[in-house]
Amino acid sequence: MDFLRPASWEEALAAKAEHPTAVPIAGGTDVMVEINFDRRRPEYLMDLNRVADLYDWEVGEESVRLGASVPYSRIMEHLRAELPGLALASHTVASPQIRNRGGVGGNLGTASPAGDAHPALLAAGAEVEAESVRGARRIPIDDFYTGVKRNALAPDELIRAVHIKKADGPQQYSKVGTRNAMVIAVCAFGLALHPGTRTVRTGIGSAAPTPVRARTAEEFLRAALDEGGFWDNGKIIPPSVARRFADLCAAACNPIDDVRGTADYRRHAVGVMARRTLAWTWESYRGPGRVTEGAA
Amino acid sequence: MRLDFTVNGRPRQADDVWEGESLLYVLRERLGLPGSKNACEQGECGSCTVRLDGVPVCSCLVAAGQAEGREVVTVEGLAHYAGQRSGGTGARGTSPDEAVGGAAEGAGPQAGEGTGPAPVQQAFIDAGAVQCGFCTPGLLIAADALLELNPDPTDADIREALSGNLCRCTGYEKIMDAVRLAAARRSEGV
Ligand SMILES: Cc1cc2nc3c(=O)[nH]c(=O)nc-3n(C[C@H](O)[C@H](O)[C@H](O)COP(=O)(O)OP(=O)(O)OC[C@H]3O[C@@H](n4cnc5c(N)ncnc54)[C@H](O)[C@@H]3O)c2cc1C
Ligand code: FES
Ligand code: FES
Secondary structure (H helix, E strand, O other): OEEEOOOOHHHHHHHHHHOOOOEEEOOOOOHHHHHHOOOOOOOEEEEOOOOHHHHOEEEOOOEEEEEOOOEHHHHHHHOOOOOHHHHHHHHOOOOHHHHOOOEHHHHHHHOOOOOOHHHHHHHHOEEEEEEEOOEEEEEEHHHOEEEOOEEOOOOOOEEEEEEEEOOOOOEEEEEEOOOOOOOOOOEEEEEEEEOOOOEEEEEEEOOOOOOEOOHHHHHHHHHHHHHOOHHHHOOOOOHHHHHHHHHHHHHOOOOOOEOOEOHHHHHHHHHHHHHHHHHHHHHHHHOOOOOOOOOO | OOEEEEEOOEEEEEOOOOOOOEHHHHHHHHOOOOOOOOOOOOOOOOOOEEEEOOEEEEHHHOEHHHHOOOEEEOHHHHHHHHHHHOOOOOOOOOOOOOOOOOOOOOOOOOOOOOOOOOHHHHHHHHHOOOOOOOOHHHHHHHHHHHHHHOOOOOHHHHHHHOOOOOOOOOOOHHHHHHHHHHHHHHHOOO
16 A cells, blocks of 8 residues: 655645545545455555645635535534534534544545435535546536445546535534434435525435435425415415425435334434424524515 | 654654554554554544544544644643643653553653643542543543633533543443533632
8 A cells, every 4th residue: 555645736636647546535534444444455545634725615705615624623613604504414423533534525525325414515505626637627516426425526536625505594404313423324304495596405315325305395395485475474384385395305215224224214204304404494584584584 | 654743742753654554553553652542443432532733533543644744642641731731841741650541651751750640630530430441541632622622611511522432331420520520620720
């Protein structure tokens, strides 16, 4: 095994171009487990800790550009207002020690259906900034997950940053597991209200081969909220609408039975989380902070 | 490969380090610092917790090469670290017999100069928070880091800060007591 230590982003891209099989290591919280247990013996291990840009973030007008290696603990501490869904999801990851090292770049690299960043990114709306010596491109988050633990990166590409839409309304993240800490999701659900566009976006974790959105449910809710004038009148969403939304979210799942839970349980739990997160977010939308309050 | 980094305030070097090796392995097997424990090698138990450039991390999940040029504090150096933080000049290292959860760093300038355990170590002893002691080094590092940032933690803060550390013996109550005790002593200036 060779240990590559690029000191800059350009060096990292050059190294990855020269050795496409090199395994990048950021926080190491996925990679080191595999090496410790002999599940992986990469020819090259490429340390990204020295690439300082990957630890920066910038808050722009519309979105946050989050460096690939920014640890979860920093997201929780510094980006709660801009990225509430991702901050909540980050807080559910593992333990303080893991959150001090692991970040969204590694979560995307692993692309596990159970990764906690994914539902939050899907719900908020995001693009992955991938780059190689051939050039840079932005991959919409909806196109990023291509299969179980597979993603859209080419062998010579690295993730530089993730561009995540700044919250324009309430967001929530909910996760089912056996305890609060150190739990891989049995299933998880992210919800973001987007009052600006009068849309709602979802993200479902651990209930399909990849993280997915419940598009039919989103479209149903968009139409129902629109029809009832709910964005303007701020009325409570009728239980029948919430129930239908929950059923459609459950129907978007394509889960399996495994040691953490059965497919039936996952479908059921996703429905429950959908209904609850809708109630929580809608309640805070109706509350004093309503952005459309007083608008024509 | 060769690894140069700072451990418990002293420059250290390790040779013939395998590229896939963990920082934990280097500390225990190459530098003779067995205080950090290896119980799972997968980030689940926290018994390998060290400070890496001040940040509490699982050393089993840090590739050795990632520690190049960085500063690591292990339980063996905790008394020294805590002493420096509080501005004390005398507290350089822990004498071997007094260190909780691992022998203090052996030969070298630190040995023998200790003035005793770090406050959080003393609190673990006094509260009876140590049974088999396997989890203790990691808990001490995590608890000390908590109290550094948050001198007056609530019970919820303590539970959260220690949620990455497993203990099979104590049932955690005495550990909670120990952290509360360390915080109370600190606020009283003991
Ligand atoms: C005890 C424990 C508990 C955990 N609990 C959770 C949990 O609750 N929720 C959760 O989501 N995850 C959990 N994880 C998994 C892990 O912590 C996360 O997936 C984390 O986000 C990985 O980030 P990292 O920086 O440590 O990744 P690394 O291990 O460094 O890398 C992960 C993958 O991404 C690739 N990679 C990293 N950076 C880049 C980049 N810039 N460009 C391209 N590829 C890259 C690597 O090559 C590797 O394939 C847990 C892990 C452990 C050990
Ligand atoms: S040995 Fe590192 S967390 Fe268990
Ligand atoms: S005292 Fe034995 S594991 Fe904690």
